[in-house]
Amino acid sequence: MTPAWLALVTVVGAGFGLGLFLTVHELLPASPALGPALARLQPQPGEVPGRRTAWQRLTSRAHPIVPATDLRLLGRTPEEFVTSLAVVTLIGLALPSTLLGLLALIGRGFGPGVPVIAALICAAFLVALLYRDVASKAAEARRECRRAVCLFIDLAALQRAAGRGTEESLRRAASKGSGWVFTRIRQALLRAELEVTPPWTGLHRLGADMGVPELGDLGDIMQSAGVSGAQVYRTLRARAASLRGQIRADELARAELRTSQLEIPGALLLIVLMLLALYPFLARLLAGPQVN
Incomplete structure (x- = not known):
């Protein structure tokens, strides 16, 4: 084995090993982050700039490209998103170069600008996929949150009908539900209680x-x-009835959109069948009359 092939096999093997390690690391259950949970309950009035790491300072400067609202809804930090963004960018830049290098070793030549253009296109595609994944997950979580909020409003109304006070109604209604939305609501109410502020202030902040x-x-x-x-x-x-009507209308609109999207493959299949049926006639017409 030549030294060039040995170096190439080493690089490819290291890349596959790193990918396997990252995959196993992401699949393993992670320990709960105690720091962000305590920060949500009782945030510090200010941070000491000297205690921030270089990566945290970098991610704070990258705030304009971070979908902060969607990340807060999903329970992710900007540091995690910027890390994912850097990883997919590096993968997008390295993958085409590796594939084109393997093709070059078997004799397929390319121009000098092809690897650069392919790497940029692949990196941009993976970055767009990452943003789309965050946006789609946030939209789904927001729909789930709206359904849970509708239930929370009904529970709060029942507590008020039972003659309980405003703050007690909110606390009891939040304690009756389950799921991550009600957990966030209970944390917001607890945070407002620790800060000695009204509970509706915590609801405003959480919303x-x-x-x-x-x-x-x-x-x-x-x-x-x-x-x-x-x-x-x-x-x-x-308000609960109005919100249920909005949720029902949104679900109907999504169902109609999915139905219209299902019609596209059928239309494409019909076009392909028509082209197959017309191909013999068009081939004979374009060939012209045959001269004996």
């Missing part, structure tokens, strides 16, 4: 952080009850 304005609407309704003593049972039930 703004996750991009779910329905939580802010619930905070406004409960604020009117806590400040002016307004009777909010009918208002809560009307």
Whole structure:
């Protein structure tokens, strides 16, 4: 084996080994991050700049390219997203170069600009896939969050109908539900209690952080009850009914979109069949009359 082949096999083997290690590392269950959980419950008033790592300073400068609202909704940090962004960019830059290098070793030559263009296109494609993956997961989580908020509003209305106070109604309603949305709501209410602020302030903050304005609407309704003593049972039930109608309309729109998308493969198949049926006639027409 020549030294060039030995070096190539070593590089390819190291790449596959690194990919296998990263895959196993991502599949293994990770330990819960205690620091972010404590930060959500009681954030520090300020951070000491000298204690921040270089990677944290870099990710803070990359804030314009980070979908912060979607990441907060998914429970991910900007550092994790920037790390994923750097990894997929490096993979996109290295994969075409490796494949073209293997082809060059078997005698397939390429121009000097082809590897660069292929690497840039592959890296841009993988970065776009990463953004699309985050956006699609955030949209799905936001739909789930809206359904949970609708249930939370109904529970809060029932607690108010039972004669409980505003803050007690919110706490009891949050304790009745399960799932990650109700966990976030309980954390927001606990954080507001630790900061000695009204619970609707925590709901406003949580709704703004996750991009779910329905939580802010619930905070406004409960604020009117806590400040002016307004009777909010009918208002809560009307808001829950309105939100259910919006969710139903969105689901119907998504179903119609999926149905229309299913018609595209059928139309393409029909076009292919028509071309196959017309091909003999077109071939004979284009060939012209045969001269004996």
